[in-house]
Each structure stands twice: as structure tokens, then as C-alpha cells.
Amino acid sequence: MYGAEEFAGGVFHQSIEGGRATATIELTASGVKAVTSTGQTFEIRYQDCALDVGGASGRMVFLRTMDRRLTIFCEDRRFPKALEMDAGPEFAEQLATVQKSRWREGFQWRMWLAVGTAVCLLCLVGGYYALLWTAKSSIGAxxxxxxxxxxxxxxxxxxxxxxxxxxxxxxxxxxxxxxxxxxxxxxxxxxxxxxxxxxxxxxxxxxxxxxxxxxxxxxxxxxxxxxxxxxxxxxxxxxxxxxxxxxxxxxxxxxxxxxxxxxxxxxxxxxxxxxxxxxxxxxxxxxxxxxxxxxxxxxxxxxxxxxxxxxxxxxxxxxxxxxxxxxxxxxxxxxxxxxxxxxxxxxxxxxxxxxxxxxxxxxxxxxxxxxxxxxx
Amino acid sequence: MSQPHSVLPPVCRNRRFIIEATTRNRPSFANIHIKLEPGDKIIAEADAMASMSANVQMQTRWSGGVMKAVLKRVFGGESLFVNEFSAPAPAELVLTQPFPGDIESIDLKGNTLFLQPGAFLACEPGVTLGLGWAGMASFVGGEGLFRLKVSGNGRVWFSAYGGIFTREITDEYIVDTGHLVAYEPTINIRVGMAGGIFSSFFGGEGLVTKVRGPGRIYMQSRNFSGLTAWMNAHL
Incomplete structure (x- = not known):
């Protein structure tokens, strides 16, 4: 399966002009390889790889070297599954843990949003009726x-x-x-x-x-x-x-x-x-x-x-x-x-x-x- | 006053479309001076044209089709129409924004950039303008429910109220709501409080946008809601 699939993604590294470039991502037997449009090649070995999930969509996969000098990222929906198959079950566990952690963060945020909205609505309704009461009782003055x-x-x-x-x-x-x-x-x-x-x-x-x-x-x-x-x-x-x-x-x-x-x-x-x-x-x-x-x-x-x-x-x-x-x-x-x-x-x-x-x-x-x- | 970081030098000659463009009067009242040659085209937000040579041809069209234009207008804060400028002979075109502030340009090389509603000013024909869901976090943070997605090849110009400054984000960084102008797709956005409940709401900061990298964000040194609140207080 190695090298069978290519994914659109990108890479962050100081040797690239501007520090980042779009790249074609490929999973090899030893690690994740990224080739930029100018031909620069970067690779992170699976055993040196830290994984994260994020980006604007919330589902972009980031693979970093431990010293964080090199980051390869990919948003292709097929990429996590391919990574799980090619990199081994420990990667699948790591990916699942990160995804769960992000989901938990998202859930907490949604809970806070729901509570905040409810409190705001209560304040709004309560404040409205308080003002109605004040208006009615102060009209004589x-x-x-x-x-x-x-x-x-x-x-x-x-x-x-x-x-x-x-x-x-x-x-x-x-x-x-x-x-x-x-x-x-x-x-x-x-x-x-x-x-x-x-x-x-x-x-x-x-x-x-x-x-x-x-x-x-x-x-x-x-x-x-x-x-x-x-x-x-x-x-x-x-x-x-x-x-x-x-x-x-x-x-x-x-x-x-x-x-x-x-x-x-x-x-x-x-x-x-x-x-x-x-x-x-x-x-x-x-x-x-x-x-x-x-x-x-x-x-x-x-x-x-x-x-x-x-x-x-x-x-x-x-x-x-x-x-x-x-x-x-x-x-x-x-x-x-x-x-x-x-x-x-x-x-x-x-x-x-x-x-x-x-x-x-x-x-x-x-x-x-x-x-x-x-x-x- | 220091000039904000620019991806391209102030004067550049594009490799693909050979359009010479200079951003002048930065950062307070920036405007783009464009020298059009025969065959050149520039797509600009409706009402962005400040002046142009008499021989410049302007064609108005829906911004990406009727439905997309309406969606971009309603959710992206952009105009229903865009103007396409071209010239049969060498000509000059000046584009600007309706509010005081800087203009930044990015040279897209197959990559994507997200712009906050209302930030788009102009682009070269190889750039695609799309609309992307920004999520409830962005909406609650005052950054809009949708964001403009620019991708493809070519330069895109976007404007800001006040100066534009950039920051490379590696971990997490906090931006006050209304100050974020553009960001790369590798940036994750969440909304949070600036401090505790008391300091967030009584310290005047309220909700803030938490951005997590890696990636680059573009921020504006002023924000419109701050201006309107200040004006209201002095009316």
C-alpha cells in the first residue's frame, strides 16, 4: 500500500521561501513524505512523529517532528485512515486520542455556549419584565x-x-x-x-x-x-x-x-x-x-x-x-x-x-x- | 511608523499575469495603482475603483454566479457584483477601500487564504472566490458565520481598518474580536474569554478569538465595533 496514494497538503519548514508551501503528501514504509511544487522533499519518520488535529476546518491532521521544526499537514478526508493503515495501530490510537480530546474541547465549548445563551436569554427576559414593572409603577411620577x-x-x-x-x-x-x-x-x-x-x-x-x-x-x-x-x-x-x-x-x-x-x-x-x-x-x-x-x-x-x-x-x-x-x-x-x-x-x-x-x-x-x- | 510586513515588495511584476501594481499611501489611506497592459485583467470589489484611464473597460458581473453572489453578499459581507477591468492599450487603474486603513497583497500559489467578511478588495483572474462556513465560534466571537475563501494562483488584495500586522502562530495566540482580517487554513479558531468572567466583561475585553497554529494570521490595528461604540458614546 505504501506510495499508492498521494494527498494534497503542505509543509512548514524554515528552508522554504516564506516558511511554508503546498505539497504532495505520501506515506512511505518509514514515514510521511512531503514534496513541494519546487521539488523540495521533507520526511518525518513515524517514530519521530507527533500528531495533532486542528486547522480552520478542525479536521486537518498535523504531523510534526519532536523539535517542531518540520510540520507536514493534510486535510484530505482519506488521510487519517491511510495513516492508520500504513503507520500502525499506535498511530491510530494517538489519532483517536487527539480527536477525542478535540471533540471534548468542542463539546465543552458548545456547553458553555448553550449555558451562556440561556443565561443571556434569562437576563434579557428578566430585565424586560423588570423594566415593564418599573415603567408601570413610575408612570405616576x-x-x-x-x-x-x-x-x-x-x-x-x-x-x-x-x-x-x-x-x-x-x-x-x-x-x-x-x-x-x-x-x-x-x-x-x-x-x-x-x-x-x-x-x-x-x-x-x-x-x-x-x-x-x-x-x-x-x-x-x-x-x-x-x-x-x-x-x-x-x-x-x-x-x-x-x-x-x-x-x-x-x-x-x-x-x-x-x-x-x-x-x-x-x-x-x-x-x-x-x-x-x-x-x-x-x-x-x-x-x-x-x-x-x-x-x-x-x-x-x-x-x-x-x-x-x-x-x-x-x-x-x-x-x-x-x-x-x-x-x-x-x-x-x-x-x-x-x-x-x-x-x-x-x-x-x-x-x-x-x-x-x-x-x-x-x-x-x-x-x-x-x-x-x-x-x- | 513602521511598514507592515509584506509578502511581496511594493512594486512587483507578476510572473503569470504580468500586472504591475503598487500600493501607495500606506498604511493610513492605502490605495493600489495598477498599470494595465493589453490582455491584463483585474477583478475588484464593486465600488473599489477610485480613478482610471479613459480607455479602461469595466465589465460588471455577478460575483461567482447569482447564488454564490447572494450568499457572499448575505454571509460574506461582500458585494453582489464584481467589476472586471481590462484595457486595449496601456492604462492606469486606482483601487481603494471605503474606510481608512492599509491594503495587503498575497501571492497565492495554489494555496488558500480565509478572509473575514468585507476584507476582499481585488484579485487577479486566476484566483477563485468562495464562501466557507466559519462556524458558531467565529459567529459568537463577532467574526461572522461565514468567511471568504480565496484560492488558486495569483495575487489577492485585501483591506483593513487601520494598519495590518501579521504574526506567525506556532501554538496559541489571542486576538480581540474584530481585529482578525485573514488567516491561513492551518489556523484553528475558537472563542474564549480574555480572563475570568469578571475581568472579561468588566475589563472591556469580553470575548476574544483564540487562534492556534501553525500558520500566519493578519490583523488590523483598529476595529469597526470599537469605532462605532466610541462614536455612539460621543453623540
Missing amino acids: IPVSADIQIGKAAFDARTLEGPQVTDRVVVDAVKAMVARLEPHAELKGLTFDVYVVNSSDINAYCLPGGKIVVFTGLLKTAQSAEQVTGVLSHEMSHAIKRHGLRHVMESMGIVVAVELLVGDVGGLVSLAADLGKSAALTSYSRDAETEADVTGVKMLHAAAIDPLELAGFFELLKQQQPEFTAAIQWLSTHPQHDERIATVRGEVAKLPPQEYRGMEIDWEKLQQRLQEIGAE
Whole structure:
């Protein structure tokens, strides 16, 4: 078998220009022979040979003289087997020992990697929840002016979803609904500004600080002014409960956790401003939506508007949903209709008796004006 | 400032492709001045050309085919395309890199060299550009999941942020993450901590790359993550 096979490899020796060269490796009866492309020949006798495994691939075989002046290496997959056959069983044992040692090192490294990854994930998740808790518990210490600034930044950062409606009949009607609720807001200092947008979407939202945007699609779909007021009570509750600010702080918390993990906190300051805009515009959690429903019910009750009108609007959406699946953005991240109807009714059942009175809004006139101005 | 070790003299005439190339303004703002003769070709990373004679012809092609180009772009940090420069008459071409630093050239004679993502700058036509799996150790150490594998015959130029210095590794040697630029295939790479857990993470060194020889490694005197962290801290 000796000399039957040749393997591509290389050799390290000081007599070679540059100290190394590619070589053809051959196993002889006495040892391992390497012939470089320039014809230089090197040989290590088996009895003078130390073996190692490594290289970039981790499976390159190195054969060295004991004084380490000459190293022959080969990465050919057939080489270890040929070495075992030609050099004898003691070489096979040496090779197996080295390979086992390298495997053990690799295993240890993989174990450390797995443990390290698990610890990092635990720290990340733990840190995230700690920051959420901190954000929630410290929100009361932040002045309402922060909500107003975030809401303004969010409002300025986006374009309205359609042309703004300036018709006095339409805008005044919505303002009257908001004015009826505003005195009963449990958080003082908010300024509720109303913007009506000509869009077929059945939607309305309230930014942190109190900027309310109502779509004409909502006004046309609702069956009464009280139903629209019910929806507004829900949206205003988001601002009153400071869900936007909480969302911003939670979002910043994620960035803080990631930044701490990667060890760079320098970029936080510039990120905070951008986050304020984007986080205020994204959807709230389902818990926040339920809290807004509950707060809205209380506010409607305090304003002497029947809170069941809000449940009535959900009933209406439930009936119309097949037709409006794509259009009902207002519901996209909200709890299911039945769940919300049950929440509203459950809250109403807990409330003391109240004499409700309707909104002083000419609903027919509002609908007629919406037709006249071509509201979608 | 001492010049880094170079495998070839600054001006050389290649035996196989007869292309004269000089690396100037080393080490801070290195660039390659190439004198093209009819029949000469140089393959360079997209956007590497700084200036050229009007008669130089530039042909853009996928870097080793569409799939390989996409893989090299995604995992190797290289461009989707490479430019092939040639000239029908004597002409001049200047290639450079987008960041300040040195350029090194290696004359491959059938051997292989691994380059870290983004290090490749140019090569002669006899050089093959491939992508090799670097492993999780390399990825965790911040050196990338894949590495560019250059092999064949001809010169290859690679760039670094800062100066380039080499070291012959016989046993084990430690390089901070982000400083390794190129290494021979006989080099084994692992990731480890610079010291104990406390000193590694609070001493600012964190994870380091442990290289084991024999073989030669090429390192850069600066690293990009250090620069970005420094800039972030001063923004």
C-alpha cells in the first residue's frame, strides 16, 4: 500500500521561501513524505512523529517532528485512515486520542455556549419584565406634559389618513360629545383636541395628551350619537390611563435591555426621541384595551350617558363584521366582540343607579351633512 | 511608523499575469495603482475603483454566479457584483477601500487564504472566490458565520481598518474580536474569554478569538465595533 496514494497538503519548514508551501503528501514504509511544487522533499519518520488535529476546518491532521521544526499537514478526508493503515495501530490510537480530546474541547465549548445563551436569554427576559414593572409603577411620577409632548410629536410625525373635515356641523357634533365626557376624566391636565378625517374606515384614536382623530366611517356606521360617544370614551380612556406613555416606556425598556446586553448605551438618547413617535402610534395591548373599555364605561356613567350604548356599538360591529373585515381597523388589535360586550355589561352591572340622558345632538342633521359633504 | 510586513515588495511584476501594481499611501489611506497592459485583467470589489484611464473597460458581473453572489453578499459581507477591468492599450487603474486603513497583497500559489467578511478588495483572474462556513465560534466571537475563501494562483488584495500586522502562530495566540482580517487554513479558531468572567466583561475585553497554529494570521490595528461604540458614546 505504501506510495499508492498521494494527498494534497503542505509543509512548514524554515528552508522554504516564506516558511511554508503546498505539497504532495505520501506515506512511505518509514514515514510521511512531503514534496513541494519546487521539488523540495521533507520526511518525518513515524517514530519521530507527533500528531495533532486542528486547522480552520478542525479536521486537518498535523504531523510534526519532536523539535517542531518540520510540520507536514493534510486535510484530505482519506488521510487519517491511510495513516492508520500504513503507520500502525499506535498511530491510530494517538489519532483517536487527539480527536477525542478535540471533540471534548468542542463539546465543552458548545456547553458553555448553550449555558451562556440561556443565561443571556434569562437576563434579557428578566430585565424586560423588570423594566415593564418599573415603567408601570413610575408612570405616576411623570408630569402630564410628557404625554402632551409625545402626542404632539406623534401627531406631527404622521399625515392624517384622509382629508380633514372642517364642516362646523360635523366637527361641532364630535366636539360636543368630547365636551360631555371631558369633565369626568380622572386625569386632569389633558387637552382634548378633535380632528375629523374623511375616510370610510370605522376608526377613531386618541394620542397621548388628548389629540382625538375620528373617521367619518365611524360617524356613518354608528346608529346614534351615544354610540359614537361610547367609542370616544374608550379612546379618551387610553389617554387618561396614559397607555401611550406606558407603551413608550416599555418600548424603551426593550431597547435598554438590548443595549445593556450588547454593552452599548451611548445610542439610547437619540433612540428615545424616535421611539416616542413610533411607540405612541402603534397598537396597545389587549389588557390596555380592556382597561380602556372599563374606564370608558365609568366615564359614560359619570356623564349620565348609557354605557350600554358602547355594548350596542360592539353588537353592531359584530353583525357587520363579515362585510367590513378589512376595514374595521379599530377592532384589529382589540378583544373579541363578545368578550367586550360581556366586559361592558359586567361593569354596568356593578354601577349604582343613574338617570341617563341622551346627547343633545341632531343625529339626522349630522348624517345629512355627512352626505352633503361627500363623507366616505 | 513602521511598514507592515509584506509578502511581496511594493512594486512587483507578476510572473503569470504580468500586472504591475503598487500600493501607495500606506498604511493610513492605502490605495493600489495598477498599470494595465493589453490582455491584463483585474477583478475588484464593486465600488473599489477610485480613478482610471479613459480607455479602461469595466465589465460588471455577478460575483461567482447569482447564488454564490447572494450568499457572499448575505454571509460574506461582500458585494453582489464584481467589476472586471481590462484595457486595449496601456492604462492606469486606482483601487481603494471605503474606510481608512492599509491594503495587503498575497501571492497565492495554489494555496488558500480565509478572509473575514468585507476584507476582499481585488484579485487577479486566476484566483477563485468562495464562501466557507466559519462556524458558531467565529459567529459568537463577532467574526461572522461565514468567511471568504480565496484560492488558486495569483495575487489577492485585501483591506483593513487601520494598519495590518501579521504574526506567525506556532501554538496559541489571542486576538480581540474584530481585529482578525485573514488567516491561513492551518489556523484553528475558537472563542474564549480574555480572563475570568469578571475581568472579561468588566475589563472591556469580553470575548476574544483564540487562534492556534501553525500558520500566519493578519490583523488590523483598529476595529469597526470599537469605532462605532466610541462614536455612539460621543453623540
